[in-house]
Amino acid sequence: EAGVAQSPRYKIIEKRQSVAFWCNPISGHATLYWYQQILGQGPKLLIQFQNNGVVDDSQLPKDRFSAERLKGVDSTLKIQPAKLEDSAVYLCASSLVRGRDANYGYTFGSGTRLTVV
């Protein structure tokens, strides 16, 4: 089966600019996650979708970050305006129905490496 697709692979922007990332999960995976991984740290959950509804966005900086998942499939994560501390890898992951098959790990995409200068 095809994996989780993310684009772009790399992005360099100036601070205060805006940027958007795209994620296409594995077909049939109802749950989608966006993680932020700062260099030298473990991934931190930003937002979790179940189909097209938000399950958890408690760690999403909502003053500058937004995310949507239209029709319960593709998702976009946007940052506006970007700050220097947003430099990180943004990982998208998907999994089967929430709760069911809970013993399987997530499938991650290759990530988008964002550099804010």
Next chain:
Amino acid sequence: AQKITQTQPGMFVQEKEAVTLDCTYDTSDQSYGLFWYKQPSSGEMIFLIYQGSYDEQNATEGRYSLNFQKARKSANLVISASQLGDSAMYFCAMRGGGFKTIFGAGTRLFVKA
């Protein structure tokens, strides 16, 4: 609050030897899952192994095994017969009742030829 602790920033192991990567966790949930992921230099996170909190037997997946000690709240990963391709970052993770997965800071493993 849930927490994952990985105290080894870096580990070295000789090729073909076994290595143990440490992980301790803290949670008030009765039911939870513990995971290990591998992140090579390419950046993609690869799921390795899972252990449920009610599983009585330690999980094994090929050369990977999870040494689960519930009373000590530890979930160490054992890699047997290390290979050069095992050089990567390894993350311990936990999923609690809310189905949110949190990750530790990771351990970088270096396999020497």
